[in-house]
Structures are given as C-alpha cells and as structure tokens.
Amino acid sequence: MNQLLFICIITSALNIFLVIYAFTIPLYPKKWRDKVNKKYQNDTATGVTIIFVTLATCFLWVSYFYFLIFHQ
Numbered sequence: 001m002n003q004l005l006f007i008c009i010i011t012s013a014l015n016i017f018l019v020i021y022a023f024t025i026p027l028y029p030k031k032w033r034d035k036v037n038k039k040y041q042n043d044t045a046t047g048v049t050i051i052f053v054t055l056a057t058c059f060l061w062v063s064y065f066y067f068l069i070f071h072q
Helices: 002-027 030-040 042-070
Strands: none
Touching: 002 042, 030 042
16 A cells, blocks of 8 residues: 555656646757757657656556545
8 A cells, every 4th residue: 555655656746747847848949949849759749748647647546545445
C-alpha cells in the first residue's frame, strides 16, 4: 500500500513538471522552438505525453483509494 502511494506521488510530481514545462515553452526563443519542432515535433510530443501521464496518474490514484477504502 505504501509503495502504491509512493508511485502515485512520483507520477503526480512528473505530471506537475510536464504541465509547468508546457506552460514555459512559449518563453523559449522562437528561433530555437522552430528548430526543435521541425526535428522532434516537441509541442506535439509534450501534449501527448501530458495526456498519457495524466491518465496514468488518475488511474493510479483511483486504484490507491479503491484499495484504501475497500480493502483494509
């Protein structure tokens, strides 16, 4: 149970980091963003990663509270 809580906290921290990173992307120089986006599709990859990490985080928290409430 403690391990699941630890994993939930770690994925939540990763999710917060990704959201903060996504909000700071416009602060980088336009020339650098264009260069990176042409090669790596950085904006798209960041958005898709946020979606899947948020999905996994929500699933983990729901699992944690399910076990906490119903399996004592």
